[in-house]
Amino acid sequence: MPIEEIPVDPGRGRVYxxxxxxxxxxxxxxxxxxxxxxRMDPAVMQTMCWRPGRxxxxxxxxxxxxxxxxxxxxxxxxxxxxxxxxxxxxxxxARLVDDRLLVEADGKVDRIVQEGTIEAALAAWGDGIAVAxxxxxxxxxxxxxxxxxxxxxxxxxxxxxxxxxxxxxxxxQIDDGWQAEIGDWLRFSERFAGLRALIGRIHxxxxxxxxxxxxxxxxxxSVTARAHPEWFAGDAGHNWGQRLYGLDVTHPGARxxxxxVFTGLRELGFDYFKxxxxxxxxxxxxxxxxxxxxxxxxxxxxxxREAIGPEPYVLGCGAPILPSVGLVDAMRVGPDVGLTVxxxxxxxxxxxxxxxxxxxxxxxxxxxxxxxxxPDCLVARPAMREREAWARTVERYGGLRASSxxxxxxxxxxxxxxxxxxxxxxxxxxx
Numbered sequence: 342m343p344i345e346e347i348p349v350d351p352g353r354g355r356v357y358x359x360x361x362x363x364x365x366x367x368x369x370x371x372x373x374x375x376x377x378x379x380r381m382d383p384a385v386m387q388t389m390c391w392r393p394g395r396x397x398x399x400x401x402x403x404x405x406x407x408x409x410x411x412x413x414x415x416x417x418x419x420x421x422x423x424x425x426x427x428x429x430x431x432x433x434x435a436r437l438v439d440d441r442l443l444v445e446a447d448g449k450v451d452r453i454v455q456e457g458t459i460e461a462a463l464a465a466w467g468d469g470i471a472v473a474x475x476x477x478x479x480x481x482x483x484x485x486x487x488x489x490x491x492x493x494x495x496x497x498x499x500x501x502x503x504x505x506x507x508x509x510x511x512x513x514q515i516d517d518g519w520q521a522e523i524g525d526w527l528r529f530s531e532r533f534a535g536l537r538a539l540i541g542r543i544h545x546x547x548x549x550x551x552x553x554x555x556x557x558x559x560x561x562x563s564v565t566a567r568a569h570p571e572w573f574a575g576d577a578g579h580n581w582g583q584r585l586y587g588l589d590v591t592h593p594g595a596r597x598x599x600x601x602v603f604t605g606l607r608e609l610g611f612d613y614f615k616x617x618x619x620x621x622x623x624x625x626x627x628x629x630x631x632x633x634x635x636x637x638x639x640x641x642x643x644x645x646r647e648a649i650g651p652e653p654y655v656l657g658c659g660a661p662i663l664p665s666v667g668l669v670d671a672m673r674v675g676p677d678v679g680l681t682v683x684x685x686x687x688x689x690x691x692x693x694x695x696x697x698x699x700x701x702x703x704x705x706x707x708x709x710x711x712x713x714x715x716p717d718c719l720v721a722r723p724a725m726r727e728r729e730a731w732a733r734t735v736e737r738y739g740g741l742r743a744s745s746x747x748x749x750x751x752x753x754x755x756x757x758x759x760x761x762x763x764x765x766x767x768x769x770x771x772x
Contacts, residue, residue: 344421344433344450347442353413354442356435357459360700361392361405362620362661364676366689367703369459372413373437376402380688389578389618389659390676390690392432394625401436406663407466408433409459410442420453420462421446426470426663428636460706467710472667477713477741478511478613478654479763480551483518485680485720485745489581491518492532493539495747500546502748506756509763510744512613512654513543514551523581524559524566526602540610551613551654552606556599557588557622557641569594575626577618587621590641591630599641603648612653616645616669619660635664642668656715656741662707671713671741675700678717682727694727698734708740708767718745719762721755732758742766 354372366377378397379386387396397403406423421433421444431448455462481503483491496515503510519536521528529536543550559566559573561584566573572595573586589595606614623638630637638661646655646668657669665672676684679692689696701716708714719735719742721728735742744759751759 342446344444344446344452345419347410347412347419347444348414348416349410349437349440349442350413351437351440355411355413355459356402356442357404357407357409357463357703358402359404359407359662361430362390363657363659363673364390364690365392365405365700366696367700369703370402372410372442375400377689379690380686381691385578386688386690388576388624389580389620393620395432397432398434398436401434404433406430406433408435408444409462410435410444411459412442417454417456418459418462419444420455420466421450422453422466423663424449424451427639427666428664429633430635430661430663463706464710467706470666471710472712474709474713475654475670477671477715477766478549479509479766480512480514480613480741480743481508481510481748482514482516482615482718482743482745484516484553485678485718486722486747486750487516487518489518491516493535496539497542499748500543500548503548504546506748506760508744508748508760510548512549512551514553514613514615514743516553516615517617519552522560522563522565523555523583523585524563526554526556527605528564537609544610549613550611551615552611553615553617554602554606555618555621556602556616556645557590558618559586559588560584561586565598569598572598574624574628577621577624585621587624587626588641589628590622590637590644591628591632593629596644599644600648603645607649607653612649613656614645614649614653615656615658616642616660617658619657619665623661623664635661638664639668657712658715666711669712671715672707672711673715673717674704674707675716678720678731680720680725694731694734698731701734701738705738708738713740714738715741715743718743719759720745721758722746722750723752723755724750728755732762736762737767740766
């Protein structure tokens, strides 16, 4: 559906293209360029890191529920946005034809004309949909040192080191690796047979226990997916060496399963939840109840919050951005940082410092308006290439701050930087 033809200066105009979910590239581009597109295994990455079923054109731009144009000729900025991105997110496309930018969308879009910059327009729009905020705790996360091989002993070692070095850590968050399988969230891996005792020790040290969960995923190897294929809505990509399926949260059995999982994890003593791969809850497809993916997604997140209660802190990741407003306390606003500077094959949805920094900066306006921004964990050990640059990104843009090193691997710089950044998160409104 055509919306507007905007006269532009092709050499000076700019377009802000907002990505679908946490890992989808978001940036401001020259109006005569084009937005980033998946380069690694495009079919799988379209599902897992971009917007499933809505590939963007190779030329031009596609913002998911939000696109901003600075014509570059001294004229006002145009912001195009979903009237209510929580329940309906149109894809907004723009392409340059000679000296005019043609803007169209596949759904209803509000058009806001404003003097000033793209950044000012985004901040003003964010103010209009702002929700109440809760300050984030300081976190230690197991992922970027141990990855999926973490053990209970690894977590206990770092708990002790955090105390010995008197680091200001509120939450010990156990990441991927504690569960028996993706989707089997109440069965523990052999490495975490003593999970309940570990949680007790965390509490005895005066800290809170956090856990990583991908609540809307079921792996092909999981008992859950094999026993209850009717609970899953369709293909959610491929990871952990297996095919992934998206949970159909409209199915009564799946809803009961989700409720049992989060009631059980809460009863174990977890009160900080990193909910990852959330895109799987918003996949379009056949469901038990016929409804749009984003509506089902919001129902699923609402059910999780109901099960855990209002007190626990919730971090979203791999999550559809606009449909998550009001449902999470903090949000990952870029792809994983990884341990490398450049993304593999130049794919800006993949883990790397450059990709994580670029999208985090482009979403800085969301901090303190939609939620607390999470740029991803601080990794400060010597093995992290260009660690100083990444630390500056976390310091400047990190509302939620988490260390993800083996503490005893930190040198003097790494230890001092970790202590300093965890001690002083920024205010809700970055300058």
